[in-house]
Amino acid sequence: MPGSLLAMGMNCMGPGLNFESREEIERIENDARDGDGTPTPNEPVADSAATTKKRKSRTVKNSIVWEHFDSSEKDEDGFFTATCQPKPSVWEFDQKTSRKNLANMIIGHEYPFNSATHHFLKVFATDLQPCFKMPSRTTLRSDCMTVYEEEKLNLYELLGKMDCKVSFTSDLWTCKGKDRAFMALTCHYIDDNWKLRKRLLTFTPMPSPHTGKHISQAIYDELVLWNLDKRAFSLVLDNASANDAAIKDLLSKNHFRKNLPCDGQIFHLRCGCHILNLIVQDGLSVMSGEIDAIRDTMKYIRHSQPRMEKFKLAASQVNAPDKKPAYDVQTRWNSTYIMLDLALHLKAAILSSAYPFVVQMGKDMFLKWNKYWEIGNGVLAIACALDPRCKLAVVEYYFKMMHPEEVQSFMTNLKSCFEDLFNEYLISNNKASQSQPGKSTDARLARDILAVPISTVASESTFSTAGRTLSPTRSSLNDESIEALICAQNWLRTAVIESGGELGDEDDDAIDEEGE
Numbered sequence: 001m002p003g004s005l006l007a008m009g010m011n012c013m014g015p016g017l018n019f020e021s022r023e024e025i026e027r028i029e030n031d032a033r034d035g036d037g038t039p040t041p042n043e044p045v046a047d048s049a050a051t052t053k054k055r056k057s058r059t060v061k062n063s064i065v066w067e068h069f070d071s072s073e074k075d076e077d078g079f080f081t082a083t084c085q086p087k088p089s090v091w092e093f094d095q096k097t098s099r100k101n102l103a104n105m106i107i108g109h110e111y112p113f114n115s116a117t118h119h120f121l122k123v124f125a126t127d128l129q130p131c132f133k134m135p136s137r138t139t140l141r142s143d144c145m146t147v148y149e150e151e152k153l154n155l156y157e158l159l160g161k162m163d164c165k166v167s168f169t170s171d172l173w174t175c176k177g178k179d180r181a182f183m184a185l186t187c188h189y190i191d192d193n194w195k196l197r198k199r200l201l202t203f204t205p206m207p208s209p210h211t212g213k214h215i216s217q218a219i220y221d222e223l224v225l226w227n228l229d230k231r232a233f234s235l236v237l238d239n240a241s242a243n244d245a246a247i248k249d250l251l252s253k254n255h256f257r258k259n260l261p262c263d264g265q266i267f268h269l270r271c272g273c274h275i276l277n278l279i280v281q282d283g284l285s286v287m288s289g290e291i292d293a294i295r296d297t298m299k300y301i302r303h304s305q306p307r308m309e310k311f312k313l314a315a316s317q318v319n320a321p322d323k324k325p326a327y328d329v330q331t332r333w334n335s336t337y338i339m340l341d342l343a344l345h346l347k348a349a350i351l352s353s354a355y356p357f358v359v360q361m362g363k364d365m366f367l368k369w370n371k372y373w374e375i376g377n378g379v380l381a382i383a384c385a386l387d388p389r390c391k392l393a394v395v396e397y398y399f400k401m402m403h404p405e406e407v408q409s410f411m412t413n414l415k416s417c418f419e420d421l422f423n424e425y426l427i428s429n430n431k432a433s434q435s436q437p438g439k440s441t442d443a444r445l446a447r448d449i450l451a452v453p454i455s456t457v458a459s460e461s462t463f464s465t466a467g468r469t470l471s472p473t474r475s476s477l478n479d480e481s482i483e484a485l486i487c488a489q490n491w492l493r494t495a496v497i498e499s500g501g502e503l504g505d506e507d508d509d510a511i512d513e514e515g516e
Contacts, residue, residue, distance in 0.1 A: 093131050102135070103143035107488045108496075108503070110468050116140045141481065148484035151491045155199055156226065164189055165233035165261070165448040169271075169456045170219060172206055173463040181206040182482070183215070184459040185222050190451045197498075198458050200490040201226055205479045212245020220250060230259045234267055234379060234452045238274040261448075262421055266379040273455040279368040280333035286364060291336065294343045298327035321345050378417050379452055385418065386446050392418075421445065465489060 069082040106115060114137045115121060122134050135143065159166070167188045174181045183206045188198045202222050206214070223229040235250075237243040247268045251257050257264045284291060301311050302325055311325065326342055328335040381399075385392045395414070400407045422445060429441040465486055477485075496503055 093129060095131070095133060098129070098132050099135055099139075099143050100147065103140065103147045104492055106140060107144055107147060107485055108492050110465070110485075110489070113137045113141045113144070144488070145481075145484055147492075148488040151488050155491060159187070159189075159199075160227065162189055162191065164231075164444070164451070166228050166231050167234040167236070167448075167452045168201075168219075168223075168232065169236045169453050169459045171238060171456045171459045171463075172210060172215070173460075180479075181208065181210065183218055184462045185219060186458045186462070187226075187228065188451050188453050188458070190447045194447070195498075196451060198453075199494065200459075200462055200487050203462060203483045203486045205483075210242055212242045212247075213249050215242055215246040216249035219246065220253070220256065229256060232256075232259070232267070233261060233448050234269055236269045236271055236453050236456055238271045238456055239278065261424060262417060265417065266382075266421070269379065269452065269454070271454075271456040273457060277333045280336075282364045282368045284333070284336065291340070294340065295327050298325045298339060298343070301325045302327070378414050379449065380454070381414050382418055382421070383449050383452065385414075386449055462486060462490070 066082075068085055070085060075081050102116075105111065106113065116134050116137055116139075125132050125134055168185060169188065170183060170185045172181060172183050182203050184203050185201045186198055187201050188196070191197050202225075204218065204222065206218060219235070220229065223232060235247070237247070251260075251264045251267065260267050301307050308324075312322075314320075315322065323342060323345065326339055328339040330336070381395050384390050384395050392411070392415070396407060396411050399410055403410070422441065425445045426441045429444055493503060
């Protein structure tokens with residue numbers, strides 16, 4: 001019997017094999033390799049001493065048998081005990097698992113459902129695993145919906161275990177060229193490892209009219225559905241008048257407001273990026289004529305290939321930078337800045353008449369700043385005060401620089417709000433400490449405050465995904481499929497990123513869509 005077969009036979013005999021000595025095992029294995037030790041008719045019988053000497057010489061090297069056993073030790077009776085190693089696991093093909101991985105690929109990378117019918121994909125899959133049966137388009141859609149439901153349940157259970165408040169951002173989006181609108185709602189929280197997390201909760205259809213009451217009811221229904229209506233901390237919206245009405249309607253629900261910190265006084269935050277955009281747009285309105293001219297020029301050049309070729313030729317003749325003209329998205333001030341900066345490099349004289357307007361621009365921007373500062377939220381100042389590098393002294397220092405005549409009343413109101421909030425958490429922490437000791441009031445308060453987002457960017461970024469999902473080739477998707485694909489993609493991709501993985505498509509050109 002060869003050594004490997006002997007090892008297999010010993011594996012099959014169970015974990016409790018007793019031998020008088022390691023040499024005995026070696027002798028059995030050597031006999032199996034070289035013969036059973038019985039002399040043949042033509043072989044002279046060796047004397048016992050020579051045989052013993054020969055056997056001892058064969059025990060110098062360790063046997064391969066021991067590769068299949070854990071280290072042996074003598075038991076109390078003097079026998080060596082060898083424990084058989086467990087049988088190594090063997091990979092087995094699973095059609096169900098492979099179909100789920102295919103659905104994850106379709107969701108995560110925004111492939112169409114009919115990818116399953118593509119010939120070369122089927123050839124590729126068959127070459128990798130001939131046993132895999134490519135599902136039909138209908139089956140693949142069903143698999144994607146199953147992934148969505150599973151991931152939704154996982155997220156629901158995860159949020160249910162979090163011992164903290166949750167903040168939210170929300171925004172509306174209308175699909176270009178189609179009479180379809182959707183609302184995105186994203187939650188933000190700090191987990192038990194003090195990592196800032198965010199998850200898209202829903203991408204639900206929003207029938208018109210988009211009034212404050214309808215928006216309020218849609219948000220509230222989702223909070224109840226996710227069992228987060230009693231754990232809400234703040235909600236960040238843009239500055240549309242309908243959103244102001246939605247906040248008032250939400251706070252009119254007494255059963256909802258009573259669970260909010262400070263009776264809802266710090267519940268509503270305005271999107272910082274939206275405010276910044278409005279401030280800059282007010283400043284740019286002073287030189288709107290010049291900006292419009294630059295924008296029209298950029299559009300004219302990029303309108304056709306012959307114009308682009310002529311522009312490149314002209315640019316090379318005057319040693320202008322080899323840059324492609326670009327025009328802005330008017331609702332995004334940073335894209336306007338990029339356009340102007342590019343135009344300045346391509347033709348410096350284009351902005352030569354703008355400088356007399358700078359002073360007026362500053363005045364208009366400062367007026368807009370004051371408007372939104374007056375209706376600002378103290379939660380940002382509280383977050384700054386919780387920073388051990390800043391505390392209240394830094395808040396007072398900078399506020400005095402901006403509004404010296406109002407610093408006294410502002411600091412009084414801020415301290416009062418801070419004390420009320422701390423006392424609420426102190427009472428809540430005393431109740432919770434009986435079941436969950438070890439968490440201080442300061443830690444609970446900081447955890448919820450620092451999770452508050454300053455803008456609606458998290459929700460607005462979903463609209464880029466929506467624009468690709470509702471492409472011309474996928475415009476027939478129903479609302480249920482759209483929500484499932486967009487939400488499941490957010491959950492799957494976020495899990496990969498948080499685990500340190502790479503998605504492989506970070507450099508792909510995104511399709512920017514304008515929000516409503």
